Amino acid sequence: MASLLQHPGYEKERLQRVAEQLPCREVQAGMLLSLMGQPHQYSYPSIFVYGHRASGKSHVINVLLKELQLPHATVSCVECVSVASLFERVLLSFFGCDAAALLPRSPSLSDFVRVYRQQRSQSSAKETRYVILEKAELLRDADANLLPALLRLQELVEDNVTVLLLSEIAWDTFRPNTGCFEPLLLHFPDYSKGELQQILALDRHPSYSAEFYSSYINILLGVFYSVCRDLRELRHLAALNFSKFCEPLAEGKVKESDTHKLWRNIEPHLKKAMQTVYLREVSSLQWEKMQQAETEAGALRGLSAHTHVELPYYSKFLLIAAYLASYNPARTDKRFFLKHHGKIRKANFLKKNEKTSNHLLGPKPFPLDRLLAIFYSVVDSRVAPSASIFSQISSLVTLQLLTQVSHDDQLDAPKYKCAVSMDFICAISRTVNFDIVKYLYDFL
């Protein structure tokens, strides 16, 4: 396999070290290496590397550049709150902090190019310089000219520089409509089951044999491979459950080689982990605690188990009113909230588009007036329209139980949507003895 990583420009031992660190990615690394060429040669101006999460994109590139000691600048686009910090980092890692200080406040792209060229003339590149942009998909949100310019940076600054773009999504979604220089595309495919097994087996526990750990990984993959192929998640799960796997061994019940018994012991446990840990219902710390104290495992509840919210009395009714306003058509208010509405049958009542359930369509926006009108007819006592009623509406908005739809002036009839689920509102209305189902048009 190591034969794939051969290049006349680099020393053999280094390439050997690189190959050791990149299991199952030899093909991609070799491809990159041949694209990069010898250090002093010009490389292709921009290379676009894509593949799913945890398919080894950054790892391969970082290991290559570090081990071969090539000049490079790694920037994650999430961190670049402005283009300035991107430019600055690039200059900083190529030319030192003096160069970065030359950038004016809120620099433009041409400032960057100017400073770069100025510096380049002082210390021109003997080896290809690499700019690595992780999470490149965020570049699309930046200025329209940034991405096309980065793609042909080599041409702009007249230097031996190559831009590597790393992303989880394909190039097609990047292409600006004004057209641009097409980068070379390099795909990192997902790891296969065998490859995952091979990689996961690498971080074995120091006090157990490699075969033992490998058999553990095998069992783990058997359970989780169908739902999760993310290497990072799998590694996390492997670390969490290993102590449980070793338990019978420590108690002296089973030998290391008795895989079947070990499997029988761990399997239900892994199933449970799939429901809780994988969904992050329970944090890893809690999971470890749970394993230590097996008996009270049921007592620990996940994040989504706590849905109960205590609210002040009128806030509850405001929320109920908001829910009714969101899910009932406005025409039907008369029927629900007027005392002598007469009998209106649902069949006559239905319009064509309303035949589908409102609950399937989601909440609809409603004006403040309607909310208050429903509120006053729903709440059983007389309520003064005091300031605190109105402030409760806005605090419901900050709690994200309501959302404000129109961003207009507050004075000009603001509109809201109710953002809580049916279960939640049923629980709330039960606490105030209000039968909400009777007031919902969908359940008439």
Added chain:
Amino acid sequence: MSTSSVSKGCFVFKPSAPKKKKNSSLGLEDYFIPGCEGAENSHVRFRLFDDLWMKITTDTEAVQDELNRQILDSLLDFTRKCSSTRQHSNWASQMRASEIPTAALMLGVNVPDHDMTFQSLSDLLQQSVTPHVASVQAKECGALKHLMKRVLERLMGAAVTVEDEDDVEEAEQNSTPLHKSVHCSLSTLCDWYITKTKKSNTSTPGKKRGSPIKDEQQQPPVVIIFKDLEAFNPRVLQDFILICSRYIEHLPLLLIFGIATSPSTIQHMLPHSVSSLLCIELFQSLSCTQHLATVIDKLILTPEFPFKLNGKVMQVLISIFLYHDFSVRNFIKGVQLALQEHFHSQPLSVLCCQKKEALLNVTQLSHGDLERIRQLPSFRRFVEKQESEERMTLLKNDAHLKQVCQQLIKDLHKYHKNYYPVLRCLHTLTSSLPRYPLGKQIRELHLTCLEKNVWETEDYQSAMKLLKMLAKDELITLLQRCAEIVGTVKSKRMKRALVQLEDLLTKLKQLDTAFTETATGADDILTSPVKDLQKKTDLFQLQKALLEMNESRRSKKLSPFELLRNEALELIDSLVTAHLSPPEAQTLYEVCYYSSSANVRRHLNATPRTSIQAALSSPFYYLQNESLKAEDGTVSNAAPDICIAYKLHLECGRLINLYDWLEAYATVVSAAEGVDPDSDNFGTVDEVKHARFIRAVSELEFLGFIKSTKQKTDHVARLTWGGC
């Protein structure tokens, strides 16, 4: 002003700094005294108020600290554990090291109270775990760079520049030349942290290496507190966490989320790819109702504070809490308001203080104050009960009145001293009864006791009936708890009650040993009908049999336990009737009780809309001008323009024709000017009237009653409904 300049020109003179003396002389007291009823003793009253308020604030803070202790302690444990596991070279924890430890702190929806919790949390963290604590609020972090800036500012204690046009000025003002090139990124923070920890390591070389405490201190975690998670922009939060996870190897970060609703918001806000970077642990704080119960217990249900709230004011404060905000802080603010109003408006509140001081203050009462005492309804009632001779002296002789007042004040204090323990006893007895006839919380019982004679209510009777069915061991535990409560009080009557209670308890306990034989005898009688019962399957017959059994048991001679139980309940009943009478029955209760519930309601639960409507529909209410007086529902034509326009607009439908409105307005105003209705000029629109009308309309628009509409050009739309 003169300058040293030779040339002519404009010079700017900045005003010299205002002299501080002027400001400092205007203390709180200077705001208190003007407008005070009975100005002569206002200084004393202000001092009393101030002392009392200081005591209340320190007490409530202590209560709050006590309540938060548990959750804060567990949180501190969590942070310590996180920072210590990070340094372990254990295989499992190494594998897990890439997660950011996160504490989700569930605080409930009473957002105003959270500030205090967070304050004490960050203080505690800084004291005992780490110096690096930053707390951020959603409203100051609209975008990622702002969040970054705030975090860095607060951690590094220095200004940080942000590459942004809007912030240039601000940044330039703040930044010192030293930090000119500091950029808003976590890598800066990371560098700063490394140098900081290195520095502290080299500066303390004397300590021995290898001790675990030392290790912990080498790498104190960096704590970032998000005070209100729900209000954060999810996008910003996600990006921030993604960035944090890139640095977690070098920077021991720890996040704390303050959550008001439920922990599932985390899942709503963060996608799996982000939440998988966190290791979340949940911490549940005490619910706000429990919090309120403790505060009421410590603040209101105690004879320690001489100031009291009457039933209605209590009701207002509690209903604001339960119906509107759930905020304990606002409740305490309400108590403060009542306290202030009481000392401000009631001249006799000089007597509202500890017993000794009150007795002293009685001797210093002026003639005017004594007259005020004579005016008090409770005192009048007291006088009417006296002999005619005594009545005359009370009304005429000031010295005698002072003596009587001292006695009355003593009685009032005694009443309070006995009231609370008896209230607590009654609550312990009744709070575990089925269906809670006297309320689940002690505050409900307190409210009933404040309003009427509790022993005359139906609920009390039913509670007593239920108590008569208690089993022996239940009764014993309840009575023991009562004895404990009564035992803490030092007063003659309570001591006597304690002796009686303990006597009863010993008798009850002796029953076991002394009367076992009789008990078995009683069992025999009971078992035979029970056996019969098992044969019967018909519901009607069963009912009949049960009734018969009941009858026979009632007619039967009471067992010794039942006798003792009745005795105990009689004792409780006598205590209740003696001590739980409402405060209105006490003479001079006005001194200690604040009773203006309307005032409190007006201040705390403002109704801006109704006041605007009142101002517009009956301007007399605010302007107090005789000419504006009018009958119900009408507006005098001399009222301000806006009132007339408002009144007229009420008569219209959803859309109002501006020209018709103007005509109507002109007619009303002409009548006000006294123009003869038959003349030609009547109701014509001249320029002045036109201008006044336009102004009134735009004022109404500003207040939000109407708005312009695109449906019809010469119309405006009404934004309110209803009218005449």
